[in-house]
Amino acid sequence: MAELTVNELKSRINEIEERISNACLRSGRNREDVRLIAVTKTHPVETLQNAYELGLRCFGENKVQEITSKIPELPADISWHLIGHLQRNKVKMIVKDVEMIHSVDSLRLAEAIEKEAAKIDRVIPVLIEVNVAEEESKFGVKLSETKELVREAAKLPHLHISGLMTIAPNVSDPEENRPVFKKLRELLVDIRNENIDNVNMSALSMGMSGDFEVAIEEGATMVRVGSSIFGMRDYSRK
Numbered sequence: 001m002a003e004l005t006v007n008e009l010k011s012r013i014n015e016i017e018e019r020i021s022n023a024c025l026r027s028g029r030n031r032e033d034v035r036l037i038a039v040t041k042t043h044p045v046e047t048l049q050n051a052y053e054l055g056l057r058c059f060g061e062n063k064v065q066e067i068t069s070k071i072p073e074l075p076a077d078i079s080w081h082l083i084g085h086l087q088r089n090k091v092k093m094i095v096k097d098v099e100m101i102h103s104v105d106s107l108r109l110a111e112a113i114e115k116e117a118a119k120i121d122r123v124i125p126v127l128i129e130v131n132v133a134e135e136e137s138k139f140g141v142k143l144s145e146t147k148e149l150v151r152e153a154a155k156l157p158h159l160h161i162s163g164l165m166t167i168a169p170n171v172s173d174p175e176e177n178r179p180v181f182k183k184l185r186e187l188l189v190d191i192r193n194e195n196i197d198n199v200n201m202s203a204l205s206m207g208m209s210g211d212f213e214v215a216i217e218e219g220a221t222m223v224r225v226g227s228s229i230f231g232m233r234d235y236s237r238k
């Protein structure tokens with residue numbers, strides 16, 4: 001599949017913006033309280049540059065190699081989010097450049113981030129990835145194990161626990177994921193009420209192309225949208 005032209009990209013972005021705004025309106029939320037993370041994985045830097053020129057400033061990638069090769073090619077005021085599974089031995093490659101890591105799913109990974117963040121004297125915001133639906137194919141901790149991981153990771157001074165993230169199941173009707181989003185939001189509130197030091201449960205990263213409107217209605221503060229903006233991904237190119 002060819003990359004979209006600037007005009008195509010422009011109308012897609014406008015459409016997504018409108019859908020986000022409408023979901024906010026429907027649920028009595030402010031547009032500023034929901035951040036659009038444009039998921040740019042597999043797309044070339046030219047497409048990212050076009051998206052930047054059309055006003056997008058927040059990009060999500062799921063592979064360390066890909067994000068580190070794109071960052072130096074693009075404007076410095078982009079906020080980069082690592083949204084995919086992270087291996088401990090690759091933490092050092094991204095810890096300086098990403099604004100947030102969405103995919104912390106073990107204490108061992110949290111400790112690896114702590115070690116590298118300490119070396120560069122940075123406190124890095126992270127989200128705990130929760131496998132709400134307990135799908136075998138997905139990374140993430142179980143709902144029932146999340147609090148314990150938050151408590152342990154909160155002791156690491158170079159991490160700042162900023163909230164929770166989930167990748168909901170791939171479903172045909174987005175309404176099917178409403179209970180998943182609701183559960184994550186309830187867990188967030190539950191943990192917030194414990195007032196754990198170094199934990200600020202404010203971010204809820206949930207909702208993708210197929211279900212971001214439902215996620216917003218259920219309290220998402222960050223939606224990760226890829227194919228609805230950039231078209232289908234071609235994994236053979238690279």
Ligand SMILES: *Cc1c(COP(=O)(O)O)cnc(C)c1O
Nearest residue numbers: 039062083208209224225226227
């Ligand atoms: C690819 C990806 C997305 C975006 O998926 P779309 O369905 O294309 O919007 C969101 N989150 C994560 C973690 C991803 O890997």
